[in-house]
Amino acid sequence: MWIARRRPWETPERFVTPQALFFERRALLKGALGAGAAMFAGPYAHAARLSLDEKPTSEDVAANHNNYFEFGSTKRIARAAAALKTSPWRVKIDGLCDSPQDIDLDDLIKAMPIEERIYRHRCVETWAMVVPWTGFALRALIARAGPRPAARYVRLETFLDPKVAPTQRQTWYPWPYVEAITIEEAMNELAFLVTGAYGKPLHPSFGAPLRLALPWKYGFKSIKSIVKISLVEKRPQTFWEQVQGDEYGFWANVNPAVPHPRWSQANDRVIGVNEIRPTKLFNGYAAEVAHLYKDLQGEKLFF
Numbered sequence: 001m002w003i004a005r006r007r008p009w010e011t012p013e014r015f016v017t018p019q020a021l022f023f024e025r026r027a028l029l030k031g032a033l034g035a036g037a038a039m040f041a042g043p044y045a046h047a048a049r050l051s052l053d054e055k056p057t058s059e060d061v062a063a064n065h066n067n068y069f070e071f072g073s074t075k076r077i078a079r080a081a082a083a084l085k086t087s088p089w090r091v092k093i094d095g096l097c098d099s100p101q102d103i104d105l106d107d108l109i110k111a112m113p114i115e116e117r118i119y120r121h122r123c124v125e126t127w128a129m130v131v132p133w134t135g136f137a138l139r140a141l142i143a144r145a146g147p148r149p150a151a152r153y154v155r156l157e158t159f160l161d162p163k164v165a166p167t168q169r170q171t172w173y174p175w176p177y178v179e180a181i182t183i184e185e186a187m188n189e190l191a192f193l194v195t196g197a198y199g200k201p202l203h204p205s206f207g208a209p210l211r212l213a214l215p216w217k218y219g220f221k222s223i224k225s226i227v228k229i230s231l232v233e234k235r236p237q238t239f240w241e242q243v244q245g246d247e248y249g250f251w252a253n254v255n256p257a258v259p260h261p262r263w264s265q266a267n268d269r270v271i272g273v274n275e276i277r278p279t280k281l282f283n284g285y286a287a288e289v290a291h292l293y294k295d296l297q298g299e300k301l302f303f
């Protein structure tokens with residue numbers, strides 16, 4: 001007997017929007033013919049199933065309350081971010097792998113098992129939201145590149161174009177934005193590369209056309225508008241470590257018991273509804289990720 005176990009990040013049917021189903025079908029038609037279509041139907045059927053019992057944040061609120069430093073330091077960068085040309089878009093996968101890639105994002109999307117997942121997002125500044133993302137598991141892409149055993153970290157890099165991103169003209173910042181995680185974190189099922197939200201292609205303000213979602217970590221780890229993913233041996237320096245490493249570290253796992261040097265992390269505020277609620281360890285995803293850290297107790301895991 002086959003028992004379908006509902007995993008916490010799978011989408012409850014009642015929350016899947018008609019647009020999401022439309023988007024999925026469109027991707028299906030675009031992406032696959034013949035045998036490919038059958039392969040594609042599998043992951044889709046699977047992903048359009050159940051998850052988080054939390055109502056998604058309204059699309060309008062989420063798409064207009066952003067952190068996207070390249071386009072300004074306020075939450076209202078949506079209009080400025082629309083200046084970034086997101087098609088065509090190429091993504092490189094390089095470093096310690098047998099099949100490095102330099103691939104058009106549309107082609108990549110056709111080749112990946114696209115799913116919708118509703119995730120919590122928790123910014124280090126304490127605001128939070130719940131978003132139905134569309135995309136594919138980071139590990140599916142890493143598998144495609146064929147990582148070598150020496151690859152211990154995954155480094156991700158945002159575009160660099162000071163002509164369209166005003167803050168990138170401020171040269172005292174270490175542009176481009178860089179983030180990094182361990183290979184074990186990258187291979188965890190929760191690590192998700194996002195190409196859409198609310199059943200549509202990604203809004204520019206969310207980090208179109210390709211951003212990461214790491215729901216158990218503070219939001220700054222979820223890097224936007226990715227152009228390069230590198231498999232490396234040494235732990236890379238991240239953008240925020242270079243800017244202010246004593247406040248924004250490498251691990252940045254959500255933990256209500258470990259305050260930020262300047263404020264408490266005990267609670268979060270859900271934008272839109274403005275509900276204050278207790279923050280959970282690993283943002284509520286401990287069952288999926290806590291095991292990744294059991295041998296790393298000497299590390300500063302929570303900032």
Ligand SMILES: Nc1nc2c(c(=O)[nH]1)N[C@H]1C(S)=C(S)[C@@H](COP(=O)(O)O)O[C@H]1N2
Nearest residue numbers: 066067068069123158177219220222223224
């Ligand atoms: N390239 C880039 N990625 C980024 C950021 C940024 O400024 N630049 N901000 C981060 C922070 S602090 C958060 S909280 C999330 C915000 O994602 P959202 O705007 O979709 O809510 O993006 C993260 N990814």
Ligand SMILES: [Mo]
Nearest residue numbers: 123124219220
């Ligand atoms: Mo953030």
